[in-house]
Amino acid sequence: SLEESGLSPTWITDILPSVIQDLNRYGVCVVDNFLGSDKAQPILQEVEALHVRGLFEDGQVVSPNVQDQARGIIRGDKITWVTGNEPQCANIRRLVSAVDSIIAKANHHQDAGQLAKYSITWRSRAMVACYPGQGARYVKHVDNPDGDGRCITAIYYINKDWTPEGGGVLRIYPEGNSQVAEIEPLFDRMLFFWSDRRNPHEVLPANVTSRYAITLWYYD
Ligand SMILES: O=C(O)CNC(=O)c1n[nH]c2ccccc2c1=O
Numbered sequence: 111s112l113e114e115s116g117l118s119p120t121w122i123t124d125i126l127p128s129v130i131q132d133l134n135r136y137g138v139c140v141v142d143n144f145l146g147s148d149k150a151q152p153i154l155q156e157v158e159a160l161h162v163r164g165l166f167e168d169g170q171v172v173s174p175n176v177q178d179q180a181r182g183i184i185r186g187d188k189i190t191w192v193t194g195n196e197p198q199c200a201n202i203r204r205l206v207s208a209v210d211s212i213i214a215k216a217n218h219h220q221d222a223g224q225l226a227k228y229s230i231t232w233r234s235r236a237m238v239a240c241y242p243g244q245g246a247r248y249v250k251h252v253d254n255p256d257g258d259g260r261c262i263t264a265i266y267y268i269n270k271d272w273t274p275e276g277g278g279v280l281r282i283y284p285e286g287n288s289q290v291a292e293i294e295p296l297f298d299r300m301l302f303f304w305s306d307r308r309n310p311h312e313v314l315p316a317n318v319t320s321r322y323a324i325t326l327w328y329y330d
């Protein structure tokens with residue numbers, strides 16, 4: 111609930127319109143200074159603590175299928191899943207509560223537009239991902255190409271002092287749009303996009319030592 115996340119009630123009314131509008135218009139929405147650095151910092155510290163404790167397992171560095179193997183490394187990420195109820199994840203829990211509130215309010219909003227066709231009642235756990243630098247990337251893909259139920263991808267970035275040399279930009283190729291969106295994985299930046307074929311995307315090679323992101327997938 112919103113109270114859990116310690117955010118002011120106006121926080122959601124301030125953010126909601128742009129989430130609804132941008133998702134309807136572009137299929138992608140970026141919200142900067144999402145929680146404020148005082149709330150973002152402890153989330154970064156919890157993620158770093160997970161990393162230090164060795165809880166990130168290596169992503170699948172070689173794809174199970176042959177054609178991807180021909181393409182070699184398809185995923186350089188290392189991930190760990192958290193529910194937010196773990197003892198050392200109280201701040202990640204607050205982030206999850208805040209995003210849940212926004213998605214629920216947007217889904218039920220009277221001007222929800224395309225969002226109204228979904229009835230979002232479920233979500234994944236939080237996937238904490240680390241791209242360990244040295245060019246780690248994620249090849250162009252669609253999160254939900256074959257209707258597995260995921261309708262919205264929500265990614266929260268916590269990379270302080272990111273610079274272009276750090277790499278790891280998320281490039282989205284919105285369907286039917288010649289414009290490519292390049293999303294820098296900036297600290298306290300929240301990103302929403304449709305999970306289906308409307309948004310093929312890739313993580314460009316990351317050079318910074320640990321590029322962190324927390325992803326939630328919402329189900330129709
Ligand atoms: O971090 C980003 O900016 C975008 N990230 C992705 O698109 C992305 N998409 N699907 C995954 C599935 C399993 C593990 C990691 C991922 C993953 O980072």
Ligand SMILES: [Fe+2]
Nearest residue numbers: 251252253311
């Ligand atoms: Fe993805």
